[in-house]
Amino acid sequence: MSDPRAVSESDKLVAPPIVELRGIKRSFGGLQALSGVSMTLRRGEIVGLLGENGAGKSTLVKILTGVLEPDGGQIVIDGEIRRVSNPRVARELGIAATYQEPAVFPDLDVAENLFAGRQPTRRGIIDWGSMYKTAEEVFREIGVDLDPHVPLYQLGIADRQIIEIAKSLISGARVLILDEPTSVLSSREVDSLFILLNSLRERGISLVFVSHKLDEVKAITDRVVVLRDGALVAEKPTADVSVSELVQMMCGRAIGELYPSLTRVAGDTILEVKHLTRRGYFQDVSFTLRRGEILGLAGLVGAGRTELAEAIFGISQAESGTMTLDGVAYTATSPRHAVRVGIAYLPEDRLSNGLVMGMRVPFNMTMTVWGRIANRFGRFRTRVMYRQSAELAARVQLQAGRLNQLTSSLSGGNQQKVVLGKWLATEPRILILDEPTHGIDVGTKAEVLGIVAELAATGVAVIFISSELEEVRAMSTRLLVMREGSVVAEFATPVDAHVILEAASGVDAKHES
Amino acid sequence: MSAAEMISDVATSSARRSRVNAMVRRSDTALLGLIALITLVAVATLSDFRTLSNINNLLNTTALIAIVAIGEAVVILARQIDLSVGAILGICAYLVGEWSGHFSGPFGPVIGVLLALALGAGFGLGNALLVNVFKMPAIIATLATLSIYTGLQIIVNNGSQLYLTQVPKWLAGLRGNAWFGIGTFIWIAAIVLVAVSFILRRTRFGRDVYALGSNPEAAAYLGVKIRLRTFQIFALCGALAGLGGLLYTSQFGNVDATAGNGMNLTVIAAAVVGGVSLFGGAGTALSAVLGALLLGEIQNVLELTRISIFAEQTLQGAAIVIAVAVYAVVSRRLRRPVRREAFLSEHPTLNPAAIEAAGGTSNG
Numbered sequence: 001m002s003d004p005r006a007v008s009e010s011d012k013l014v015a016p017p018i019v020e021l022r023g024i025k026r027s028f029g030g031l032q033a034l035s036g037v038s039m040t041l042r043r044g045e046i047v048g049l050l051g052e053n054g055a056g057k058s059t060l061v062k063i064l065t066g067v068l069e070p071d072g073g074q075i076v077i078d079g080e081i082r083r084v085s086n087p088r089v090a091r092e093l094g095i096a097a098t099y100q101e102p103a104v105f106p107d108l109d110v111a112e113n114l115f116a117g118r119q120p121t122r123r124g125i126i127d128w129g130s131m132y133k134t135a136e137e138v139f140r141e142i143g144v145d146l147d148p149h150v151p152l153y154q155l156g157i158a159d160r161q162i163i164e165i166a167k168s169l170i171s172g173a174r175v176l177i178l179d180e181p182t183s184v185l186s187s188r189e190v191d192s193l194f195i196l197l198n199s200l201r202e203r204g205i206s207l208v209f210v211s212h213k214l215d216e217v218k219a220i221t222d223r224v225v226v227l228r229d230g231a232l233v234a235e236k237p238t239a240d241v242s243v244s245e246l247v248q249m250m251c252g253r254a255i256g257e258l259y260p261s262l263t264r265v266a267g268d269t270i271l272e273v274k275h276l277t278r279r280g281y282f283q284d285v286s287f288t289l290r291r292g293e294i295l296g297l298a299g300l301v302g303a304g305r306t307e308l309a310e311a312i313f314g315i316s317q318a319e320s321g322t323m324t325l326d327g328v329a330y331t332a333t334s335p336r337h338a339v340r341v342g343i344a345y346l347p348e349d350r351l352s353n354g355l356v357m358g359m360r361v362p363f364n365m366t367m368t369v370w371g372r373i374a375n376r377f378g379r380f381r382t383r384v385m386y387r388q389s390a391e392l393a394a395r396v397q398l399q400a401g402r403l404n405q406l407t408s409s410l411s412g413g414n415q416q417k418v419v420l421g422k423w424l425a426t427e428p429r430i431l432i433l434d435e436p437t438h439g440i441d442v443g444t445k446a447e448v449l450g451i452v453a454e455l456a457a458t459g460v461a462v463i464f465i466s467s468e469l470e471e472v473r474a475m476s477t478r479l480l481v482m483r484e485g486s487v488v489a490e491f492a493t494p495v496d497a498h499v500i501l502e503a504a505s506g507v508d509a510k511h512e513s
Numbered sequence: 514m515s516a517a518e519m520i521s522d523v524a525t526s527s528a529r530r531s532r533v534n535a536m537v538r539r540s541d542t543a544l545l546g547l548i549a550l551i552t553l554v555a556v557a558t559l560s561d562f563r564t565l566s567n568i569n570n571l572l573n574t575t576a577l578i579a580i581v582a583i584g585e586a587v588v589i590l591a592r593q594i595d596l597s598v599g600a601i602l603g604i605c606a607y608l609v610g611e612w613s614g615h616f617s618g619p620f621g622p623v624i625g626v627l628l629a630l631a632l633g634a635g636f637g638l639g640n641a642l643l644v645n646v647f648k649m650p651a652i653i654a655t656l657a658t659l660s661i662y663t664g665l666q667i668i669v670n671n672g673s674q675l676y677l678t679q680v681p682k683w684l685a686g687l688r689g690n691a692w693f694g695i696g697t698f699i700w701i702a703a704i705v706l707v708a709v710s711f712i713l714r715r716t717r718f719g720r721d722v723y724a725l726g727s728n729p730e731a732a733a734y735l736g737v738k739i740r741l742r743t744f745q746i747f748a749l750c751g752a753l754a755g756l757g758g759l760l761y762t763s764q765f766g767n768v769d770a771t772a773g774n775g776m777n778l779t780v781i782a783a784a785v786v787g788g789v790s791l792f793g794g795a796g797t798a799l800s801a802v803l804g805a806l807l808l809g810e811i812q813n814v815l816e817l818t819r820i821s822i823f824a825e826q827t828l829q830g831a832a833i834v835i836a837v838a839v840y841a842v843v844s845r846r847l848r849r850p851v852r853r854e855a856f857l858s859e860h861p862t863l864n865p866a867a868i869e870a871a872g873g874t875s876n877g
Binding site for chain 2: 104105106107108112116117119121124125126128
């Protein structure tokens with residue numbers, strides 16, 4: 001399975017490669033990040049680059065874009081062996097990359113962001129007219145309706161990605177590397193991005209699509225390249241592999257089911273929300289939450305799910321409507337109050353809202369219960385903290401070299417486990433999870449979801465917010481769909497992804513297939 | 514209508530709409546409204562306000578502040594700050610006043626202006642040197658030079674004062690002169706405004722200033738010459754403070770060691786009140802001028818209402834707080850990002866359903 005030569009027969013029908021990597025090696029200190037990886041990229045194809053965190057994807061991307069130089073192996077571009085010693089050389093060869101969080105100038109307008117650093121001039125004076133004209137032409141060419149005069153801060157992350165792509169086209173890129181382009185997009189935005197990527201492919205641009213989301217990889221790529229532990233595991237036409245085969249290749253072990261099986265026994269009602277409204281964010285939201293159930297909240301980014309969760313947790317206040325907790329009226333005045341009554345909330349952005357990166361893991365893990373760790377006179381009992389955090393780490397299956405390390409040195413998946421552990425410390429009765437598997441690799445994702453399922457089985461009521469249709473579908477015992485701030489559908493039994501998408505977008509999703 | 518026509522139609526109408534929006538959303542427009550409102554109220558209620566001499570006085574004072582504030586605005590736009598402009602202004606006021614006595618004749622004014630600009634730029638370069646070479650944060654570096662330059666000022670004027678009678682006639686008369694009925698100060702401020710606006714909008718240097726202020730890391734990555742730009746930015750700011758010093762001599766007649774004291778916070782306030790973001794990247798030279806106009810007007814009105822001189826400073830501060838608070842609330846509302854679901858909802862070209870409809874293949 002791990003012999004790359006075996007697959008090359010199925011690729012013989014296509015044009016000569018634009019980029020060919022031969023036996024690329026790279027190590028950092030003693031760690032071999034890439035051990036002899038070979039792959040090809042042809043004109044007008046989309047290649048999916050897959051692998052768990054640490055498999056060597058980022059290193060490979062950095063080598064292609066000239067950020068890093070390989071220790072061994074060859075880079076062949078248009079049939080010639082090249083040294084891509086810095087990003088400028090890569091750009092001159094027509095290789096560009098867009099990143100998840102594009103480096104942009106929020107205060108400057110769209111056109112200037114497209115040309116940043118290379119504004120056209122006439123006799124030394126910036127030629128705004130030609131800048132706007134070129135911007136409009138490029139947008140028309142790739143079929144995007146964006147106003148080049150709008151300052152960037154007014155645009156969402158999806159538009160910024162479009163701008164990044166347009167920027168690389170203006171600079172004459174033939175090879176475009178997209179690093180996790182969909183991780184911050186709603187499913188509808190993903191569809192639009194794919195239409196754009198398809199049109200780029202038709203124009204002969206070659207794309208490398210780096211992603212964790214296997215269904216998207218299946219949908220958009222022509223071929224897949226799978227890395228594991230710095231080595232090439234497979235290079236195959238996408239049509240020849242199934243999602244479960246991909247998972248197996250990435251993890252190196254069979255995960256029969258990505259998603260845990262759920263115990264569908266709902267206890268008595270714990271939280272009842274009636275007509276909850278916060279103008280401009282959500283309106284007239286009513287639902288009940290029972291012990292032991294996982295209530296999925298599906299919807300597009302911006303549908304008001306996060307805002308609803310924040311209103312329940314007391315970060316913001318609803319303007320009207322009522323909530324009862326165990327039959328008693330509950331007003332979400334502050335997060336502190338919410339924690340006291342047994343509610344926990346894992347925010348979507350764990351980096352800025354969930355963790356203090358510069359602190360060691362035990363401090364983060366026990367942050368929610370510091371009040372209990374300190375003794376009567378306020379002395380912080382460090383030993384108690386270590387004991388508690390060790391228990392929590394075991395519960396969330398934290399994989400850390402040592403427990404007492406800096407939180408910033410953990411992988412994304414393990415950081416998310418720390419956040420989870422920190423909230424489990426409060427022994428919540430209601431656990432609200434906002435995009436809990438965002439940006440973490442497949443293996444860790446399965447573990448996190450398994451923990452969630454176990455918690456529900458012990459009677460914790462879970463509200464599960466996710467924009468990943470497959471995930472929210474598989475993880476919910478009951479599912480609410482929100483659109484533009486309202487609950488538009490409720491499903492008590494598992495339904496097809498396209499039914500959820502229809503409800504979430506208000507568009508007949510069957511037309512898309 | 515074909516799909517292409519439909520797309521281009523939507524594109525142009527949305528572009529037009531957004532340009533009108535952009536105009537209304539401009540912070541300058543809101544500020545101009547506020548200034549107009551205060552002017553109307555002052556004209557209606559204060560008879561002294563309408564007098565020609567008061568208007569002249571107000572505009573002259575404003576012009577001086579505005580010129581220095583424009584320089585400060587450029588520094589703030591690049592996410593830096595210059596706390597030493599008051600000291601630069603003071604020392605330049607003294608030195609230019611003293612030295613320009615040596616240049617008479619038709620070129621006297623030209624030499625005087627160039628001297629003021631060059632001296633100021635020199636002090637500005639001193640600031641940039643500390644920032645560039647010693648990697649000091651601008652706020653610390655210029656706090657130090659504020660003290661150093663003020664000290665130099667005390668040393669060079671050696672306890673004496675410069676009187677209006679000691680400076681050449683062209684300089685003493687600068688304030689009273691007018692071309693086409695408009696005072697010289699106002700002409701000079703207008704020229705500075707137009708020149709700096711052009712530099713900021715139409716030159717590589719100007720765009721680099723905005724890039725540095727908006728996202729310094731990204732600017733560095735794009736190859737913006739940060740050290741060179743830092744020298745240029747502080748030199749420009751210093752030069753305008755030097756020019757301000759020249760006007761100061763003409764405005765107040767006598768220059769002593771306290772000249773320019775308290776000017777720092779006034780010009781920073783003018784720039785920020787005018788809408789230059791303290792985080793850099795947003796604002797224009799015009800913002801600084803409008804901010805200076807607003808502050809000048811508030812001070813003028815307070816003087817005219819003859820409230821106790823002791824309370825004046827407090828009231829002036831309070832008025833600034835109120836103006837900025839109102840303005841911040843309004844502009845935050847204006848600046849709030851358009852909540853929409855990225856590009857799709859407004860982009861017929863990318864909406865699969867719309868494509869199908871436009872293509873006429875819809876089968877219901």
